[in-house]
Amino acid sequence: MPKPLIALDWGTTRARAFLISETGAVLERRVADRGIQSVPPGGYPEAFAELAGDFRHATPDAAIVLAGMVGSRNGWIEARYVPCPASPAEIAAAAIKVDLDAGTRATILPGLSCDDGAFDVMRGEETLIVGLGVSDGIACLPGTHSKWAEIRQGRITRFASFMTGEIYGLLRNDSILARLAEAPSEADAVEGAARGRAATARPGGLLNTAFAARTEVLAGRMAGGAVGPYLSALLVGQEIAGAEALFGRGQEIHLVADGALAESYGTGLRARNHPVRIISPEAAFVAGVRRLAGELSA
């Protein structure tokens, strides 16, 4: 029997809180710069009250589920990584109960670990991946540290992280290329992205093709406004190429993104012949946390 749900995606810098009805409708949502790095030891019940106290007041019978870095060693309490392959039931079984106050419990979901050649971990993304409702497929979650995951027979079998968003920021804002980069016009954005995608296929690799932005601008062959879009498309292309080497080519990709990332990854994936299904991070989180809450109460 589903209950309403108060669910937090509680990360390092930010927290997103949702009040979700029995039928899965998002009744309220809130985002705050109240990530775990801003919460002092022992301060989680108070931080939760700031973030979602009014949701609790409105729905005192709601289940409370917390996902993300809140379950890390630096969060409220450590919920140990569940090793892959992991099913929704196995993820839910490793959740940890905490007391918000006398008589009110919350559940902290664990992250996942994967030891597929290289060791890797995630916290929070597992909930979005579960929310895809996919039995067999590949998921891509773009971001500062993008995640790709393989799902087989309803279990997350393996995954890998890519430092794409962070390296983009370093190249765009802190490298020698930053001095040449300008705010892109619409034409620059289109041209830079097309050239970045094309550069992904060149043999010299990222260290060579990233530097080419400089030479092309200095030679008057590319506008300064195209540098950012070039780097973005180049890095997205490199991420996709790396993920193809790990997970295979040409498969349908479940892309968990919205806005500019949905656009740039969608274009990059289609350019490399992947059918793409886009789902927003909010929709994936809400579906995933409901599924895991259902397993918790099962």
Next chain:
Amino acid sequence: MPKPLIALDWGTTRARAFLISETGAVLERRVADRGIQSVPPGGYPEAFAELAGDFRHATPDAAIVLAGMVGSRNGWIEARYVPCPASPAEIAAAAIKVDLDAGTRATILPGLSCDDGAFDVMRGEETLIVGLGVSDGIACLPGTHSKWAEIRQGRITRFASFMTGEIYGLLRNDSILARLAEAPSEADAVEGAARGRAATARPGGLLNTAFAARTEVLAGRMAGGAVGPYLSALLVGQEIAGAEALFGRGQEIHLVADGALAESYGTGLRARNHPVRIISPEAAFVAGVRRLAGELSA
């Protein structure tokens, strides 16, 4: 009839000045933070006097040759890029004469451009490559922006730049990996380098394998001191892999480096089955500038 030579490798941030005897012996050398970015318009004769005025005084009949960014648009005077393929004679023929003072001329060497799919340029490195004295071969000049060049029948036929040193600095000092990195012990240096070289062969690519440093340290599988050596070896390996895709595998590499770069690139190249011949940047510069000075007076 060779004359003594005063030669400057005059870059953006630094200048190196050499007094070279008729027979090629370096009689005096000097390095100063007197790169072109520190020289005001019209200030070059004075900056030269600071750097090498005493060399001139000691050898008034010496030829004076200036290589590097001094010949760029932001330097003393622009010596246009010579397009590849370029022989030493073709490079020398594009040199530009300037007046140091009444009656004393200096020669500014040009850089090279290459339009082999991607456009690329170099200034200063062409002199070191000429100094290798190689008729057919591949040169690697590691650095902030490494250069690889192909030489065929005594001409530099094509080359490519790699942003390796700069991206290393960004990842080591400014990324999320910086927080985990510590000063390496000798054991950390060996372990990190071995793991970085191994990671080059993994299928996920640089964006994935760079991030693995974080996960491995957080999981207690790698020491914080190994992060820097891991990243260095990984990036060197990625550069070599990219250069192999452009210039071919398994060839002998003329490595223009000394100190830590000679060590890390030498190890990385041998690990990928390249015979390596190491020559110091100073030896390559002195031999190259003498060769080009000979062409100038020919």
